[in-house]
Amino acid sequence: MKDLISKKGIYIAVAAVAVAIAAALSVALSGGHAGFAAMLSEPFFKPVKSAMTSLAGSLEHIYGYMYRYDELEEENASLRSRIAELEQEYREYTEISEENARLRSLLGFVERHEELKLEPVSVISWTASNFSSSFTISKGSSSGIELYDPIITEDGYLVGQVTSVTASSCTVTTVVDTTSRVGALIYETGETGVASGDFELFQDGTLRLSYIAELEDVLIGDTVVTSGSGGVFPSGLVIGKITGMSVGASGLDPYAIVEPSADIDDCAHLYVITDFAVSE
Amino acid sequence: MRERSRVLIKLLILAPYLAVLYILQSTLLTHLPIFGTTPMIMPLAVCGVALFLGRVDGGVTGLFAGMLMDLACNQATIHFTLVLTLTGLLVGILSDTVLVQGFPSYLLTAAAALAVCSASQVFALAVLRGAPIALLSGIAVRQTLSSLIFTFPFYYISRFLCRVM
Numbered sequence: 001m002k003d004l005i006s007k008k009g010i011y012i013a014v015a016a017v018a019v020a021i022a023a024a025l026s027v028a029l030s031g032g033h034a035g036f037a038a039m040l041s042e043p044f045f046k047p048v049k050s051a052m053t054s055l056a057g058s059l060e061h062i063y064g065y066m067y068r069y070d071e072l073e074e075e076n077a078s079l080r081s082r083i084a085e086l087e088q089e090y091r092e093y094t095e096i097s098e099e100n101a102r103l104r105s106l107l108g109f110v111e112r113h114e115e116l117k118l119e120p121v122s123v124i125s126w127t128a129s130n131f132s133s134s135f136t137i138s139k140g141s142s143s144g145i146e147l148y149d150p151i152i153t154e155d156g157y158l159v160g161q162v163t164s165v166t167a168s169s170c171t172v173t174t175v176v177d178t179t180s181r182v183g184a185l186i187y188e189t190g191e192t193g194v195a196s197g198d199f200e201l202f203q204d205g206t207l208r209l210s211y212i213a214e215l216e217d218v219l220i221g222d223t224v225v226t227s228g229s230g231g232v233f234p235s236g237l238v239i240g241k242i243t244g245m246s247v248g249a250s251g252l253d254p255y256a257i258v259e260p261s262a263d264i265d266d267c268a269h270l271y272v273i274t275d276f277a278v279s280e
Numbered sequence: 281m282r283e284r285s286r287v288l289i290k291l292l293i294l295a296p297y298l299a300v301l302y303i304l305q306s307t308l309l310t311h312l313p314i315f316g317t318t319p320m321i322m323p324l325a326v327c328g329v330a331l332f333l334g335r336v337d338g339g340v341t342g343l344f345a346g347m348l349m350d351l352a353c354n355q356a357t358i359h360f361t362l363v364l365t366l367t368g369l370l371v372g373i374l375s376d377t378v379l380v381q382g383f384p385s386y387l388l389t390a391a392a393a394l395a396v397c398s399a400s401q402v403f404a405l406a407v408l409r410g411a412p413i414a415l416l417s418g419i420a421v422r423q424t425l426s427s428l429i430f431t432f433p434f435y436y437i438s439r440f441l442c443r444v445m
Binding site for chain 2: 125127164
């Protein structure tokens with residue numbers, strides 16, 4: 001039995017060597033192309049090899065993931081922290097950029113109006129009433145703000161005036177409120193009038209310019225500025241532009257409709273004119 | 281002693297409640313107009329307290345809610361102080377006598393209170409400043425309707441708070 005096994009073993013070994021030599025010869029003679037054995041074995045082994053390669057790849061990936069988990073977690077935390085830093089920097093940059101634009105605009109306005117003394121303020125809250133237009137600002141008499149001081153935007157557009165003062169806050173009534181009255185003139189023609197809030201125009205956010213002597217000279221698009229008469233407002237502050245003409249209910253009082261240049265509903269940072277040179 | 285502690289509990293609950301409503305009324309709601317108007321939530325709170333707690337608590341809540349409403353409207357007058365105090369008292373009396381403490385009663389009293397508040401604003405402007413009533417009525421109606429949207433949550437908030445008290 002032992003001899004038989006050893007003989008069989010020898011036969012098998014010889015057969016294996018013969019197959020190997022045949023395979024080698026077929027490869028050598030085929031000039032680089034796949035040999036006969038490979039052609040025979042390929043259809044059987046290819047799917048298995050593909051599957052194994054894929055499995056090995058997955059295992060390698062898992063292994064690599066496990067091996068580098070701590071490292072990746074650390075890198076992830078570091079990147080998250082960096083993103084948060086960059087987001088914060090971006091927010092700060094945006095705020096600074098907006099503030100810069102406001103201050104540049106103000107600087108231009110202040111250079112043109114050196115006679116004005118300005119106090120920067122922020123809007124705290126708006127009135128809850130649907131029948132008036134007013135808001136509360138962040139500074140009061142302790143910052144030198146007084147009753148009837150005018151409020152402007154950084155561009156110098158008139159927003160309204162202070163109508164109530166406490167030590168730390170003020171109530172501002174806007175130019176579209178029905179109690180507002182401002183001495184005005186049309187910049188292009190020099191015609192004077194009174195810009196006032198109106199119940200009819202209030203909901204549209206516009207105001208009326210009344211008591212104009214030569215209404216036929218007024219054109220749509222003309223600029224309305226403060227006249228400075230009365231000494232409450234400095235002269236030359238832009239109130240708005242004329243957008244139309246109308247006549248009152250009596251039919252005897254024609255007036256121009258003025259759209260404020262200041263974005264009254266959306267103002268957040270404003271300036272109170274605490275002092276100015278009165279022009280007579 | 282027990283009555284005193286009950287008053288203290290009411291004070292501890294109603295004061296922060298009104299403070300929160302005042303902040304909401306003067307900040308958030310002014311930025312979120314409905315039908316082009318800012319809703320009024322103070323009358324809803326007054327009606328809720330008056331309906332569930334009666335005339336005394338309703339009147340007192342109306343007094344403070346009215347003062348806060350006048351503050352929120354940036355007006356020095358005592359318009360809402362008067363109107364909401366009377367509203368609280370009246371709804372409280374109705375609750376003590378004829379009204380059932382349920383949502384239909386609350387909706388009815390809240391709608392009436394809001395309509396009275398809006399009408400009183402229009403009336404005051406018409407009398408004192410000669411404002412055209414027809415023009416302001418549209419705003420008043422929209423204001424009332426926009427405020428009525430909040431009746432449902434306010435009913436449950438009021439009911440919950442009054443049960444705690």
